[in-house]
Amino acid sequence: xxxxxxxxxxxxxxxxxxxxxxxxxxxxxxxxxxxxxxxxxxxxxxxxxxxxxxxxxxxxxxxxxxxxxxxxxxxxxxxxxxxxxxxxxxxxxxxxxxxxxxxxxxxxxxxxxxxxxxxxxxxxxxxxxxxxxxxxxxxxxxxxxxxxxxxxxxxxxxxxxxxxxxxxxxxxxxxxxxxxxxxxxxxxxxxxxxxxxxxxxxxxxxxxxxxxxxxxxxxxxxxxxxxxxxxxxxxxxxxxxxxxxxxxxxxxxxxxxxxxxxxxxxxxxxxxxxxxxxxxxxxxxxxxxxxxxxxxxxxxxxxxxxxxxxxxxxxxxxxxxxxxxxxxxxxxxxxxxxxxxxxxxxxxxxxxxxxxxxxxxxxxxxxxxxxxxxxxxxxxxxxxxxxxxxxxxxxxxxxxxxxxxx
Amino acid sequence: xxxxxxxxxxxxxxxxxxxxxxxxxxxxxxxxxxxxxxxxxxxxxxxxxxxxxxxxxxxxxxxxxxxxxxxxxxxxxxxxxxxxxxxxxxxxxxxxxxxxxxxxxxxxxxxxxxxxxxxxxxxxxxxxxxxxxxxxxxxxxxxxxxxxxxxxxxxxxxxxxxxxxxxxxxxxxxxxxxxxxxxxxxxxxxxxxxxxxxxxxxxxxxxxxxxxxxxxxxxxxxxxxxxxxxxxxxxxxx
Numbered sequence: 001x002x003x004x005x006x007x008x009x010x011x012x013x014x015x016x017x018x019x020x021x022x023x024x025x026x027x028x029x030x031x032x033x034x035x036x037x038x039x040x041x042x043x044x045x046x047x048x049x050x051x052x053x054x055x056x057x058x059x060x061x062x063x064x065x066x067x068x069x070x071x072x073x074x075x076x077x078x079x080x081x082x083x084x085x086x087x088x089x090x091x092x093x094x095x096x097x098x099x100x101x102x103x104x105x106x107x108x109x110x111x112x113x114x115x116x117x118x119x120x121x122x123x124x125x126x127x128x129x130x131x132x133x134x135x136x137x138x139x140x141x142x143x144x145x146x147x148x149x150x151x152x153x154x155x156x157x158x159x160x161x162x163x164x165x166x167x168x169x170x171x172x173x174x175x176x177x178x179x180x181x182x183x184x185x186x187x188x189x190x191x192x193x194x195x196x197x198x199x200x201x202x203x204x205x206x207x208x209x210x211x212x213x214x215x216x217x218x219x220x221x222x223x224x225x226x227x228x229x230x231x232x233x234x235x236x237x238x239x240x241x242x243x244x245x246x247x248x249x250x251x252x253x254x255x256x257x258x259x260x261x262x263x264x265x266x267x268x269x270x271x272x273x274x275x276x277x278x279x280x281x282x283x284x285x286x287x288x289x290x291x292x293x294x295x296x297x298x299x300x301x302x303x304x305x306x307x308x309x310x311x312x313x314x315x316x317x318x319x320x321x322x323x324x325x326x327x328x329x330x331x332x333x334x335x336x337x338x339x340x341x342x343x344x345x346x347x348x349x350x351x352x353x354x355x356x357x358x359x360x361x362x363x364x365x366x367x368x369x370x371x372x373x374x375x376x377x378x379x380x381x382x383x384x385x386x387x388x389x390x391x392x393x394x395x396x397x398x399x400x401x402x403x404x405x406x
Numbered sequence: 407x408x409x410x411x412x413x414x415x416x417x418x419x420x421x422x423x424x425x426x427x428x429x430x431x432x433x434x435x436x437x438x439x440x441x442x443x444x445x446x447x448x449x450x451x452x453x454x455x456x457x458x459x460x461x462x463x464x465x466x467x468x469x470x471x472x473x474x475x476x477x478x479x480x481x482x483x484x485x486x487x488x489x490x491x492x493x494x495x496x497x498x499x500x501x502x503x504x505x506x507x508x509x510x511x512x513x514x515x516x517x518x519x520x521x522x523x524x525x526x527x528x529x530x531x532x533x534x535x536x537x538x539x540x541x542x543x544x545x546x547x548x549x550x551x552x553x554x555x556x557x558x559x560x561x562x563x564x565x566x567x568x569x570x571x572x573x574x575x576x577x578x579x580x581x582x583x584x585x586x587x588x589x590x591x592x593x594x595x596x597x598x599x600x601x602x603x604x605x606x607x608x609x610x611x612x613x614x615x616x617x618x619x620x621x622x623x624x625x626x627x628x629x630x631x632x633x634x635x636x637x638x639x640x641x642x643x644x
Contacts, residue, residue, distance in 0.1 A: 127551070127552075137550055137629070137633065138550065139546075139547045139550045139551050139555075139559075139563055140563070141633075142546060142547065142550055142629060142632070142633065143547070143563050143566050143567060145632050145633050145635070146543065146567060146632060147566065147567060149632055149635050166567070166568035166578075167539070167543075167567050167568060169535070169536035169539045169540065169578050169579075170532055170535045170536055170539070171535075171539075172535075172536075172539035172542070172543070173534070173535030173536050173537065173538035173539035173540075173542075174526075174530065174535050174538075174539075175539075175628075176538060176539060176542040176628045177525070177526055177530050177535065177538050178522065178538075178624045178628075179517055179518040179519070179520065179522070179525055180517055180618075180620050180621045180624055181538050181541050181542055181545075181621070181624070182518070182529075182530070182534060182538050
């Protein structure tokens, strides 16, 4: 049963490719018919499964069979060139060998080898037929002619292998020289006519300096790092205000009507005061927050663990600030407004009165309206800082600041 | 003469400008062809020389035609046009619209117009003959194999003539593989990957330069000559 199925699948591929050649299909068809007859014979005994026979075909037998198939494949490969010669019986030998091996095939693995051998031989014959029908000469014959015409004798010393031949390429090239096979061109000087030969640069020796005394840079006065940060200053201001007023509403303490940014900074400073324990935030019955000053705890208390940190979250965003500014009556803000050194570039650089509470770094900004604007002093107009806040960029940065509080 | 008036009337540029363009194109062709050892020159490169400074349509074609005439008159070279017809069996090339493929893929080679004896006597020199021989042999093999040959088979034949695929120090050709690559670059051969049941095999088939009737006829002539010689030698031995 298996045999018939396999042969049928093989046949269309085999005969399909042979439409050009005349002799080939007949040979293959005859082979195929033989096999079908045998399969038919095999078909007669369906009820007598020969299990003993199959079991007997052991692994070693199958290996031998496969190796025979392999050697057959190699033989097909090697005899590619002489397969179609009229006086060569190689083809019939190979086909007979395939047939013999096929009789011994029982298992699928060998079936594959069998099918491959048939495929190989079919391909070989087909390619040689193709070339024959085109020109009547196979490439192998042509090469033979070339070698005999232009060969130069053996180079190799081994006598076992086929003699190494090298062609006399120059003579061959001369014999077949034709204008179409040679690529021509002007092998003249390629380049502009006035190129001058570049003189080699004389290698200049670096002057060797003897190692002398080392350089001793000035020590930078490091007292600047000890200056108080802005936050510290704000904390100090806030604490003094608290000290004066004693009990204040949180909104009044923190809000800066003109700047959302500064409101957040105030809240930041307040949070540090709360962390240090110097301010107390309470909520009264009506829900309003109050801030009260107090002394920070002693170091001993902190060390002993009686005093510990607690966290709470104060959320403040832009809308809250707007609400806050509505709630707090005008003039009730307690923290002073801090003038900053940043000037927006869209405003003309009109110098107004400036208050500096921090050391300003000179800022060179390119003004879009005029040329290079050098600002070495704080230049602020009242309106500019307010403009700073409503733009969305300001929001982002403030929001980032806010997160530090939690 | 009608030719001289044409540039002015057609393209609105003076004769001197056309001459200048033509000479630039000729110069480019001559040096590029030699420099690239026979690789065909793309039409795009030539038209670029013209369209860099001028916008008129068809000016490029006119300039190239003029250049062709001049090359033939002055240098004895025939500027052959090759059409890169990539008609692969998979039919993949059919994806390109016809107009686009015809415009983009023209290339030019220079072929000497000298009669054969003169060519042989004065132009051919020893350093290039081996390459000629190699070109001929490979083309002949591929042609005899039906126009298409798998890579292994080609090297199998070359091995019989003393050229091994892995040999990088051949006294005549240097790197054998590279020499074959040169043929591909010169558009005598083209590579084609075919995925078969056993995996991918590389096929060499004749490219546009070799499919030109001039070339294929010559190759056939030489093949028959060699076979005749061989037969004659055999007969003499007998």
